[in-house]
Amino acid sequence: MLWLRTWKLGVKSLLLHPMRSLLTILGILIGVSSVIWLLAIGEGISAKAQEQIEQLGANNVIVRSVRPIGEVSIAGRGSAEYGLMREDFRRLEDILGDSLEKIIPIREKKRAIEYKGVRTEGRLVGCTDDYATLMKLNVRSGRFLNALDNENRSQHCILASELANELFPTSEPLGKNIYLPDHEEYYKIIGVLQPRAATAAVGGSIAGQDFSADVYIPIKTWQDRIGDTIRTNRDGSFERETVELNQITMQVKNKDDVLNVSESVKVILGDVHDQAGDVSIVIPLELLEQAKTTRFMFMVFMGLIAAISLLVGGIGIMNIMLATVTERTREIGIRRALGAKRKDIIRQFLVETVVLSVVGGLVGILLGLLCPLCFQFARWCMERFRPDLMAAIPEAVRDVAPLIVPVSIPIAFGISVTVGVIFGLYPAYRAAQLDPIEALRHE
Amino acid sequence: MTFAARIDNVRKTYTLKSEVVHALNGVTFDIPTGDYVAIMGASGSGKSTLLNMLGCLDRPTSGKLSLGEQDVTTMSDDQLSAVRATKIGFVFQSYNLIQQLTVVENIEVPLYYQGRVTTSDRKRCRELAKMVGLEERLDHRPNQLSGGQQQRVAIARSLVNDPYFMLADEPTGNLDSKTTEEILSLFDKLNSEGRTIVIVTHEDEVGARSKRVVRMRDGVVLSDKPSAEENFVISDHAKTANAENGVPSA
Numbered sequence: 001m002l003w004l005r006t007w008k009l010g011v012k013s014l015l016l017h018p019m020r021s022l023l024t025i026l027g028i029l030i031g032v033s034s035v036i037w038l039l040a041i042g043e044g045i046s047a048k049a050q051e052q053i054e055q056l057g058a059n060n061v062i063v064r065s066v067r068p069i070g071e072v073s074i075a076g077r078g079s080a081e082y083g084l085m086r087e088d089f090r091r092l093e094d095i096l097g098d099s100l101e102k103i104i105p106i107r108e109k110k111r112a113i114e115y116k117g118v119r120t121e122g123r124l125v126g127c128t129d130d131y132a133t134l135m136k137l138n139v140r141s142g143r144f145l146n147a148l149d150n151e152n153r154s155q156h157c158i159l160a161s162e163l164a165n166e167l168f169p170t171s172e173p174l175g176k177n178i179y180l181p182d183h184e185e186y187y188k189i190i191g192v193l194q195p196r197a198a199t200a201a202v203g204g205s206i207a208g209q210d211f212s213a214d215v216y217i218p219i220k221t222w223q224d225r226i227g228d229t230i231r232t233n234r235d236g237s238f239e240r241e242t243v244e245l246n247q248i249t250m251q252v253k254n255k256d257d258v259l260n261v262s263e264s265v266k267v268i269l270g271d272v273h274d275q276a277g278d279v280s281i282v283i284p285l286e287l288l289e290q291a292k293t294t295r296f297m298f299m300v301f302m303g304l305i306a307a308i309s310l311l312v313g314g315i316g317i318m319n320i321m322l323a324t325v326t327e328r329t330r331e332i333g334i335r336r337a338l339g340a341k342r343k344d345i346i347r348q349f350l351v352e353t354v355v356l357s358v359v360g361g362l363v364g365i366l367l368g369l370l371c372p373l374c375f376q377f378a379r380w381c382m383e384r385f386r387p388d389l390m391a392a393i394p395e396a397v398r399d400v401a402p403l404i405v406p407v408s409i410p411i412a413f414g415i416s417v418t419v420g421v422i423f424g425l426y427p428a429y430r431a432a433q434l435d436p437i438e439a440l441r442h443e
Numbered sequence: 444m445t446f447a448a449r450i451d452n453v454r455k456t457y458t459l460k461s462e463v464v465h466a467l468n469g470v471t472f473d474i475p476t477g478d479y480v481a482i483m484g485a486s487g488s489g490k491s492t493l494l495n496m497l498g499c500l501d502r503p504t505s506g507k508l509s510l511g512e513q514d515v516t517t518m519s520d521d522q523l524s525a526v527r528a529t530k531i532g533f534v535f536q537s538y539n540l541i542q543q544l545t546v547v548e549n550i551e552v553p554l555y556y557q558g559r560v561t562t563s564d565r566k567r568c569r570e571l572a573k574m575v576g577l578e579e580r581l582d583h584r585p586n587q588l589s590g591g592q593q594q595r596v597a598i599a600r601s602l603v604n605d606p607y608f609m610l611a612d613e614p615t616g617n618l619d620s621k622t623t624e625e626i627l628s629l630f631d632k633l634n635s636e637g638r639t640i641v642i643v644t645h646e647d648e649v650g651a652r653s654k655r656v657v658r659m660r661d662g663v664v665l666s667d668k669p670s671a672e673e674n675f676v677i678s679d680h681a682k683t684a685n686a687e688n689g690v691p692s693a
Contacts (some may be wrong), residue, residue: 005555012543334539337500338600339528339556341521436500440539 010351013328021356024320028360028416029367031310035412036368038302040402046295047403053291056284057134059101061250061262063088063269065243068278081242082278084269086223089248091268096250099257102130106247107222109230113215114179115167122163122213124180126222134249135196137211142174142191150218153225157187161195162212178215183226187217258285307415313360314419317353321427325349332431333439342432349428350421357420361413368412371402446509447608447639448474448497453506455492455662466492468662469506474608474641479634481650481670482643484659491612493659494643498531498610499523511607528556532601536613538593540585546572546596547581553604564603571599575629591622598629608639615649627652647675 014021056062065083089105097103107126112119131137132144140161149156157178164173177186198210229242250265252258262283273279325332332345340348379398382390390398455467467489474480484490495501496508499515502523508516515526532553533539540549550568554560572578575595577588585593594614601609611630615623631652634640642653650656656673658665 005560009543016543330539331541334541335552335556336524337498337527337533337539338553339524339526339604341524341556343521344524344556437495440500440535 006351010355024356025360027313027316028357029364031313032361032364032412032416033367034309035306036408037371038306039405039408040371042298042302043403043405044401049291053284053287058285059252062282063248064280065246066280079240083243084245086244100250101253102251104128104130104249105245108246112181122215125214125216126219138194140192140194150220153221155187156190158191158216160193160212160214164192310419314423318423325427325431329439329442333436336436345432346428349431350424353420353424357416361416445476446473447476449509451507453503456504465662476639477637479640479654481653481656483650488659489662490643490659499526528553529604530607532606532609534597534601534611534614536616538597545582550600550603575599608641611642648677651675
C-alpha cells in the first residue's frame with residue numbers, strides 16, 4: 001500500500017517533466033533494443049555460417065584439386081595438369097578404409113547439354129552411388145546411380161530438377177537421351193532429383209555449390225569415355241586441362257576420428273602434392289569449431305557495443321537524477337522535516353530511476369523484438385525501390401536473417417534495471433545525505 | 444504537570460574554519476503541555492538553532508533535551524526522523540508544501556512516514572482540512588491556493604500526527620496583516636483547545652498573542668516571562684503600514 005504510493009509518487013514526479021523523462025527513457029530504450037538487435041544479427045549471421053558448414057557434413061573430410069597458383073595457361077597453347085589422382089584415391093581407401101564410412105571420388109566440369117535442339121549449360125558430375133546419400137539428394141522419379149552403373153560404365157545420367165524442367169518443359173525426361181556436344185556422347189536419363197537448395201560458400205575454403213544444373217554420370221564412364229583431359233574452347237582458342245579427380249570426399253565413421261583421419265590424409269597426400277600445392281583439405285568439423293569460436297567472439301563484441309550504449313543510457317539517467325535532486329532539494333528538506341528517514345529519500349529517488357529504466361527496458365524489448373520485421377521491411381523497400389542497389393549488396397549481408405536470442409530479452413531487461421539502480425543509487429544517496437536544515441533553506 | 448519539552452542546559456557549538464561558534468550557550472527552560480510560547484530575539488540570537496533542536500533536526504552538543512517522555516539528546520538520525528514523523532508539527536514561514544501533491548495528500552505526508560495511512564487517517568485529514576476552512580479545496584494543488592490558504596494547509600499537516608507541540612517558524616512572515624490575523628486567531632483557537640504551540644518570531648504583534656515570551660540573545664535566555672508583562676509596541680500604524688507596503692498575500 002505504502003509502496004504503491006511511493007511508485008505513484010515517482011510516476012507523478014516524472015510526469016512533471018515529461019520531456020526530460022522521455023529523453024532519459026530513450027537512452028535506456030536504445031541500449032536495451034541494441035542489445036537485442038546486435039545479438040539477433042550476430043546470431044543470424046553465425047547461425048547461417050554454421051548451417052552452411054553443417055551441410056558439408058561434420059563427419060566429412062574433403063580433399064579438392066586446386067589449380068596451382070602461378071600456373072596460368074596462355075590461351076591457345078594452354079595446358080595444365082594438376083590435382084588429385086586415382087592413385088591418391090586408392091591409397092586413401094587402402095590406408096584409411098577401416099575408419100571410413102564412405103569414400104567418394106568426384107569429377108566435375110561445366111558442359112553444354114542438349115536435347116532436341118534445346119541447349120543449356122550444366123555441370124557434369126562424375127561420381128559413385130554414395131554421392132546421393134552424402135549430399136542428401138532425393139530422387140523425384142526413377143533412381144540414382146548404383147554400383148552396377150559404374151561397373152558397366154553405363155551411359156546413364158540423373159538430372160537435377162531445374163535442369164530437367166528446362167530441357168523437358170512438357171514431356172517426361174525419364175528414358176530420353178541427352179546429348180553432350182563437347183564429347184559427342186549420348187546419356188540416357190534414368191532419374192530426376194528433387195530440388196535441392198544451394199549451399200553457400202564457406203570462407204575461402206569451399207565455393208558455394210548450386211545443384212540446380214547438375215547432371216550425374218558414373219565416374220568410371222567419365223574416365224573411359226570422356227577421359228581426364230578436357231579441351232575447352234575459349235574465345236576461339238583451346239585450353240587443355242588434365243585432372244583425374246576434382247574431389248575426394250571421405251565420410252568418417254566416428255566423429256572423434258575426424259581430426260585423426262584428416263591428419264593422416266595430409267600425410268598420405270603430402271608426399272606427392274605438398275610440393276605442387278595442387279590440393280586443399282577442407283575439414284568441416286574444424287571449420288565448425290572455428291565458426292563456434294568466431295561466433296562467441298562476435299557475440300562478445302556485439303555485447304560490448306550494446307553494453308556501451310547501455311552505459312551511456314545509464315549516465316543519462318544519473319545526469320538527470322542529479323539535476324532532479326538539486327532541483328528538489330527543498331522538497332527533500334520538507335520531507336525530512338516531516339519525518340522521512342534517509343532510506344525513505346533513497347527509496348523515493350530510486351523508484352523514479354527504476355520506473356525510468358523499466359519503462360525504457362520494456363519499450364526497448366518491444367523494439368528489439370521488431371528487429372527481424374524491420375529487416376524484412378528494409379529489404380522489401382530496397383527491392384521495391386532500388387533493386388539495383390540491392391543487387392550490389394553482397395549476398396552474405398543481403399540475406400542476413402536476424403535471430404532473436406531468447407536469453408537476450410531477460411538479460412537486456414535485467415541489465416537495464418541494474419543500470420537504472422546503479423546509476424540512480426548515487427543521486428539518491430546524495431539526496432539522502434543532504435542536511436535537512438540546509439535543504440529547507442534552499443531556494 | 445506534563446511537559447511537551449524540557450530543555451536542560453543545552454549547548455550547541457559549530458566549528459567554522461577553525462573558529463568555534465557558540466550558537467547556544469546553556470539554555471534551560473521547560474514547555475508545559477498546553478503552553479503557548481513565543482521565542483523571540485534578533486538574528487544570531489540562537490533562536491533558529493533552538494528551533495532546530497526542538498524540531499529534532501539537530502542535536503545538542505551537550506545538555507539534555509526531552510520531548511514528552513523521550514530523551515532525544517543522543518538519538519540517531521533515523522530515531523530523530525521517527526520522532527519528527529510522530530510527535531512534531533512544523534509550520535514554516537514559506538509554508539513548504541509539496542508542489543506535486545494535493546491539499547489532502549500534503550496533510551497526509553507525516554502519516555506516510557509513520558508507515559501507515561488508514562481509512563480513518565484519511566477521514567482525519569479531511570476533518571483537519573475542514574477545521575482550517577479548506578474542505579472545498581481538498582484536491583487543489585498548492586499553486587492554486589493563496590498564501591494564507593497554504594499556511595492553513597501547513598497547520599493542518601502539523602496537527603495530523605497529534606504532536607507534542609506545534610513548532611512554528613515565523614509563520615506569518617510572508618502574510619499580509621489581514622491573513623496574519625486569521626492565522627493568529629487559528630493559533631489562539633488551537634491553543635484554547637489544548638494544543639501546545641511554540642512560535643519563533645521577531646514580530647511584536649505575533650509575540651503579543653502568546654502566553655509566554657522567551658527572549659534570547661547571544662545563545663542564552665535573556666528573559667522568560669508571561670507576555671502580559673512584556674512591553675510590546677503594537678501600533679495600528681504598523682499594521683496599516685504593513686498592508687500598504689503590499690506584503691504578498693499569495
